[in-house]
Amino acid sequence: MSVTIHIAGLPDERIVFAPSPLAELGTALHTLAEPGHHPGVRGWATAVNAGLPQDLADRLSEADFLWRTTFSDIMMGFAGVRDSSGRPGATLAEDLDLLDKLEDEDFVSAALEFTCSALYGADALTSPLTDPVLRDRAVELASARGPQQRQFTEWLLADPPAVRAWVRRLFEDCEQAFFADTWNRVRQQLAADARQKTELLRRRGLAATLEAVSPALSTDEHRTVIDADKLSSARTTAVDPEVGPGVTFVPSVHQWPHLLVLHRHGWRPVVHYPIAAPEMQAPLSVEQFKLRMEALAHPMRMQLCRNLARAPYxxxxxxxxxxxxSPEVSRHLAVLKRAGLITARRRGRYVQYQLDLKVVGRLGSDFLETVLR
Incomplete structure (x- = not known):
């Protein structure tokens, strides 16, 4: 499965690498809401949450569904602005100004993404602002998420300008409370990464640049598509003449382990990627992860893992x-080896197998604790 961006004929100058203050604020808010997803910055999240003014903390809680379980496209509103360079703003105020340029229909559609609408990425000919059926459906979907989401949706559909002003003020207050310091700390690092990727694109081409951005990204031999290895399937285009050609890559310090691809219809596609820290390992492909889960689903292979976690056999x-x-054991070991879960080394005429604890540790501490118990 993958998210595919069609880029046939797209010139290099329309492949933009640039940091976005609003997108980084969005990932920061997600980290504050879900610090368990981001153990590398848990200390930062704890300190910021402890220092938030109570009024701001309450307002963030009222809207956290925009960044906790989904990452709302309003965080990358620059992608929905027609006839632009495809570049985010240099400051949070500039990014918010670009967000303000969206028509109400676009803003509402992006803000309602948390309802998991099946129309995401499709050509929506009508809007819940004008279509009573779509309006009722939006409220119904929001209600299934909770009373807070329903209240927000009803307010959004009744008075989009008021909600837009409330959201902007919320983000501005975040900047004053903590994000200005955060942005000053990371913006040079983000800008340097964007420059490095731009230069890499110029010198070595798209394939090498995508590999440097993330092992989950690739292009085909003729450079007609960009594929993002994801647990979802979708298609979009970076060469829509009505939108303007271009695809934007936005680096993030707070993003790992997430790799996001904005593929909303009528918007330029955006790849929001984490800057890799030296200690980070390359992410697994979906297929390799599937192999590991299937390998561990068999009760006998789980038993074998219990022995192999302790010593070579x-x-x-x-x-x-x-x-x-022996042939039956060999078949089980072959499955584990193909999934990359065990190592083999020869001792004279014998081959010893052992569980790779670093690999299985990345699958989760519960599994590791179970086999070592």
Whole structure:
């Protein structure tokens, strides 16, 4: 599965790398709401949450569905502005000015993304602002998420300008409370990464640049598409003449481990990617993750993992221990090895197998604790 961006004929100068203060604020708010997703900055999140004024904390709680479980496209409103360079603002105020340029229909559609509308990425010919059926459906979907979401949706549909002003004031107050300091700390790093990727694109081409951005990104031999390896399938285009050609890559310090692809119809596509820290390992492909989950789903392979987590074993030793035939054990070990979960080393005429604890540790501490218990 992947999200595909069509780029056939797109010139390099329309592939933009640039930081976005509003997008970074969005990832910062997500981190504050879900610090468990971002262990590397948990200390920062704890300190910021502890220092938030109570009024601001309450207002953030009222709207956290815009960034907690989804990352609302209003955080990258620059992508929906027609006839622009496709570049975000240099400051939060400039990014918010670009967001203000969106028509009410576009803003409402983006703000309602948390309802998981099946129309995301499709050509919506009508709007819940004008279509009573779509309006009722939007309220129904929001109600399923909770009373807070329903109240927000009803207010948004009744008075979009008031909600837009409230959201802007909320983000401005975030800047005053904590984000100005955060942005000053990270903006040079983000700008440097954007310059480095732009230069890499000029010198080595798109394929090498995408690989440097994330192993989850790739292009085909003829450079007609960009594919993002995701647990979802979608298509969009960076060469829509009505929107203007271009795709924007936005680096983020707070984004890891998320890689987001904005693919809303009528907006320029955006790839929002984490800057890789030296200690970060490359993300798994969806297929490789699937292989690992399937390998561990078999009860006998789980039993084998229990032994292999403690010490290296040969096929014969494992066969004797579990009263199995050597070929049967070999088949189980082959599945584990193909999934990258075990290592093999030769000792004379014997081959010993052992669980790779670093690999399984990335799958989760619960599994590791279970096999080591």
């Amino acid at each position: 040969t096929t014969g030793e494992l066969a004797d221990h579990y009263s199995l035939s």
